[in-house]
Amino acid sequence: MKHSKKEAFPSQLGISLVTGGAGFIGSHVVDKLIENGTKVKVLDNLSAGSLLNLSDHKNNKNFHFVKKDLNDSESLKETLKDVKTVFHIAADPEVKTGFENPQISYKENIENTFYLLEQIRKSDVETILFTSSSTVYGEPDTIPTPESYGPLIPISPYGASKLACEALISSYCHTYGLKGQIFRLANVIGSRSNHGVIWDFLNKLRVDNKKLEVLGNGKQSKSYLHVNDCVDCFFFCLTINKRQLEIFNVGNEDRVDVISIAKLVCKTMNLKDVDLVTTGGVDNGRGWIGDVKKMHLDISKLKKLGWRPKLSSVESVKIASQEIFNEQLVKIIGN
Numbered sequence: 299m300k301h302s303k304k305e306a307f308p309s310q311l312g313i314s315l316v317t318g319g320a321g322f323i324g325s326h327v328v329d330k331l332i333e334n335g336t337k338v339k340v341l342d343n344l345s346a347g348s349l350l351n352l353s354d355h356k357n358n359k360n361f362h363f364v365k366k367d368l369n370d371s372e373s374l375k376e377t378l379k380d381v382k383t384v385f386h387i388a389a390d391p392e393v394k395t396g397f398e399n400p401q402i403s404y405k406e407n408i409e410n411t412f413y414l415l416e417q418i419r420k421s422d423v424e425t426i427l428f429t430s431s432s433t434v435y436g437e438p439d440t441i442p443t444p445e446s447y448g449p450l451i452p453i454s455p456y457g458a459s460k461l462a463c464e465a466l467i468s469s470y471c472h473t474y475g476l477k478g479q480i481f482r483l484a485n486v487i488g489s490r491s492n493h494g495v496i497w498d499f500l501n502k503l504r505v506d507n508k509k510l511e512v513l514g515n516g517k518q519s520k521s522y523l524h525v526n527d528c529v530d531c532f533f534f535c536l537t538i539n540k541r542q543l544e545i546f547n548v549g550n551e552d553r554v555d556v557i558s559i560a561k562l563v564c565k566t567m568n569l570k571d572v573d574l575v576t577t578g579g580v581d582n583g584r585g586w587i588g589d590v591k592k593m594h595l596d597i598s599k600l601k602k603l604g605w606r607p608k609l610s611s612v613e614s615v616k617i618a619s620q621e622i623f624n625e626q627l628v629k630i631i632g633n
């Protein structure tokens with residue numbers, strides 16, 4: 299799927315920096331910036347991202363890649379020269395591993411965001427966009443959950459790290475005159491995805507196409523968003539937002555449970571009669587410690603402003619399964 303040129307794009311972005319721009323979501327942001335003639339710098343340590351995601355741009359004069367870690371303040375300072383807009387996307391995005399290694403979320407997400415903000419406040423950057431997560435809500439009583447819901451009680455180190463980053467960004471916006479946009483994302487899926495439930499199922503089915511292990515009780519029910527909708531939403535918000543700091547839920551109006559996703563993935567692979575085996579999981583059906591069983595963001599705020607996703611959760615799952623399946627196949631054949 300290509301981004302449509304007719305979609306909203308801000309006129310005064312200036313040179314943009316995308317941290318984590320070689321990763322799944324980040325590389326789609328880079329595509330859209332380049333497509334619209336914006337000068338883009340990407341800072342990525344390639345720990346999870348790949349230059350293959352950016353190969354279309356390697357000869358583009360508007361594209362500049364910096365292979366550095368966010369914890370390298372000198373490189374950050376240098377890279378931020380002349381930058382007006384920062385898309386802060388680099389992070390450790392894994393919720394699952396937080397239980398065993400909480401220091402990863404702390405260092406990769408909280409500390410690195412602090413290092414970045416420290417350099418931003420000494421630079422000419424005007425706007426920061428941040429990819430936060432639905433996990434900041436923990437297990438809210440109100441579903442669908444609006445941005446105004448509180449108190450926020452994350453149940454995973456990852457969710458806690460995202461909430462801490464939001465707080466840091468808010469404080470820097472209000473103290474140093476920066477403008478901020480925080481996006482609390484549902485599960486984002488689609489082409490170039492390198493983790494998550496669909497990616498996981500496809501990999502497992504390639505090893506054993508008769509049986510599929512499903513973490514938890516399979517009834518965990520969440521909303522999904524196609525990466526193209528996610529990225530369009532970022533640029534839409536940049537065209538309308540004038541406040542110091544805005545928080546947006548970015549998700550979908552329907553939910554899908556894990557068993558339904560397993561069945562859709564089997565269908566993508568043309569597999570029939572696969573035995574879906576639930577592990578039971580922890581704490582009455584969670585896939586892992588810190589897994590939120592029911593996640594559904596209220597997106598009325600964005601809808602009132604004029605944005606809504608083009609694809610539902612179910613449509614996104616179907617399309618993303620096919621996209622990731624095709625990409626995995628190309629990799630296998632390529633090897």
Ligand SMILES: NC(=O)c1ccc[n+]([C@@H]2O[C@H](COP(=O)([O-])OP(=O)(O)OC[C@H]3O[C@@H](n4cnc5c(N)ncnc54)[C@H](O)[C@@H]3O)[C@@H](O)[C@H]2O)c1
Nearest residue numbers: 318320321322323342343345346347367368388389429486
């Ligand atoms: N994918 C989702 O469903 C989802 C949902 C909610 C929020 N998010 C957030 O969106 C962002 C992007 O997620 P993604 O799924 O594209 O993940 P990803 O792993 O594909 O992208 C992260 C990128 O950041 C880079 N990176 C990581 N640590 C770095 C460091 N210290 N210095 C420089 N680069 C570094 C990685 O190499 C990778 O290219 C993350 O902040 C994640 O927490 C993702």
